Amino acid sequence: MVMSVRRAPPLPLIFLLMIHEVSSADWSVSYRHSHICAIKDSSVIMSCTYTYPTGYKIKKVFWTKNPVKVGEEYPDLSEDPEYSQRLQYLGDKQKNCTIRLSHVIQKDSHMYYFSLIADKPGLSNWIKQWITTVKDNVKWIGAPGASLTVTDLQVESPENVTEGQNVSLTCKSSCALTDRATFIWYGNSKPLTEKRNRNNQLLLQSVRREDAGRYSCGVKGHTYISPAVQLNVTYPPNSVSVSISPSGVIVEGDSVNLICSSDSNPPAEINWFKEGRFLGSGRIYSISKISSNHSGEYKCKSSNKNGWKYTAVTLNVMYPPKNVSVSNFSPSGVTVEGDSVTLICSSDSNPPAEINWFKGGTFVGSGRIYSISNISSNHSGEYKCKSKNKHGEKDSDTVRLNVTYAPRNAVVSIISPSGVTVEGDSVTLICSSDSNPPAEINWFKGGTFVGSGRIYSISNISSNHSGEYKCKSKNKHGEKDSDTVRLNVTYAPRNAVVSIISPSGVIVEGDSVTLICSSDSNPPAEINWFKGGTFVGSGRIYSISNISSNHSGEYKCKSKNKHGEKDSDTVMLNVMYSPTNVMVSISPSAEIVEGDSVTMICSSDSKPPAVNFSWFKGGTFVGSGRIYNISNISSDHSGEYKCKSINEHGGKYSDNVTLNVMYATKATPLSISSPAEIQTDAPKNIVVSTSPIVEGESMTHKHVEKYSDAVPLNVMYPPKNVSVYINGSAEIVEGGSVTLICSSDSNPPALNFIWFKENQSSAVGSGQSFSALQSGSFYCEAHNQHGSQRSDAVTVTVKEHHGSRWHEVFGITVECGVSFIIVTITIIIIMFIIKKLRSFKYEYITMTQISESSEDTYRLLELQSTTSDLYGTLTTLHPRPLEHSCTTVL
Missing domain, CATH: 2.60.40.10 (Immunoglobulins)
Structure with a gap:
């Protein structure tokens, strides 16, 4: 079909008249079908051809549809998302303008147009410029276009049909399909190949119940199938049957369903009858907990508007044994050894039951009657009969055959939670014995009665419960002891x-x-x-x-x-041993001047501590006691001394120590000067100078006309041979102390002593003696104005104390505490005074020139003598009883 072509947008009429090449008569589109009816989800071919005037160049060809709103542009469907994936252009830019639209839906029902955009190259530049101003290109729309209608399929069918009638089903669409269609019919989703009549109708003759179902139609070559419709075929009840659920044998107590099944349409009404008596309605007749009373013939009646039918079934209810009991027949009424006893079992069951007899859990016989002749104690026990058929079994209650006899087979068993009896556990002893009547049980540990009862329990068991246990079982017929068992409590x-x-x-x-x-x-x-x-x-x-x-x-x-x-x-x-390490210390350890007081102390290591000390000068005994004092010493006391330390296990001497007593000249005065030469014009007035001469200095004597008697030369030197003496044992009890004494050889005597503990930078004490209260290694430094020296370290060990030792130390400490404090304070004051006096003495003598006046000389000698006497007097104040009573304890 040839159709006119219109341009869009239209050009001014004057311009069209001037340019005859753009006449509409030169443009045409021919659509093969002006109306197309297609099935939903099918593919549609829109065929067309077109012509256009010579001299134009086709720039674009496309299909479009009516705008949604008036005044809108005609859309290019290939650019529309709803069409772009389904639209395929099959034509060209010369003549053919055919397209394919796939998977059409009812929304695709529209008028569709072929359109093109063309340009004529021969137009003058000013015309092109004008056309471009109006529109860049000439756009033509092929009208009136092709109309597309998308339809679905519907099946028309009667709702109900009676079996034996004829029925016709029609497949309908909303429009006549453009292409010649071959219809396909489906029954219950399966193709029907033998029951097709005419093109869009399905004829079912003499319809049967098997023809009932869901019918739908489709078109050959297309996937779309119409919605299915139900064809309902009615018929009277047929093939009526009754089934029993569960099937098989019906046992009393079961729940049983009688099910009536029939083939009918509409569904039949079901009624139940037993022996002509109406029981109920419904396809299922339920009996819960069925009994033998329900046995009999049951009928169901199936009926609908087309007819009715009966069917019957018989219920035969089986049941296991019930009401099982045992009767006991004994001539004397009491079972005595030697009697004959008869047991009879009765029960109700269907089918009849088999009877078995049991003593305890042991099978002893079969049959409704069980007889025992010449009964003995071994027959004592509980008896029962078991009634059994294929549907179940039931035991009777037990009956007791009580044959009396004396106890026997007494046995003790031990029950402990851990298997091993541990102190603190709970242990149970159980006595088992065979006797009738039941025996009285008594328990014995060794031969001592400890309790009664079959069970003897011991809670929180101890070692006292260890031993051999047994139980004694006793009744009126006799008694029996168990073997002993050993209870071993760990x-x-x-x-x-x-x-x-x-x-x-x-x-x-x-x-x-x-x-x-x-x-x-x-x-x-x-x-x-x-x-x-x-x-x-x-x-x-x-x-x-x-x-x-x-x-x-x-x-x-x-x-x-x-x-x-x-x-x-x-x-x-406590290992006892004789004295060892016997030593003597001298105080003062410096220069000893005639008139001084000297103290010598003897120390030793022994156990028990030595309490017997003897002193010897040369080989001569001179005194006793740990401390030997010499007051107002003279030159006659010079010599070698030693002490002997004695305990009950032996004695030992110390090494000799030399006591060198210095004293002033007693003859012609002699003047000694250092380091210069000393001269004198008056031999009768020679003056002795006691100015110190430091070790290493030299002395020259010239122009001496007369020698005096010899006088000591007092050489000054710094401390040397510094050592620490431990007063007592180096091991002390915790809370106690040990006294350490620092001794040195120096001139003048060292009066400044400082105590240190190894690995500590700061001092821990001062003074010649130091009380150590804790474990460690201690040493001292001795100082005088010429220098200092440190001793080797000694080690003190503190042991953990015990109560008895603490009380001993505490008691002694309290006893001597007051005296110790008073003496300590007194010694500190005296040592301070001595230090000051000696310092004054040496400074005075060193710095003062020797006066030529004999009066000044004698004054100086008198000062020296007075100072020495004072020092000797003060040193004798050290209390000997305090040392023995307190120092030994520490």
């Missing part, structure tokens, strides 16, 4: 005690000593020995041969088994 070690065995009673260095550890435990414990906290050996006995003082200390044993461990109390091993 427990952790306890009461660990150490005993010391020494031949002499007192442990002396060189003896052999045995330590024995005894403890109570089960199982026996492993024994380990410790000195202080150090492991030293194992075994119940710990022996030390050739014992020495190093073995002194606190010992204990550790007793251990799998249940725990226990330490003994510590015992003190």
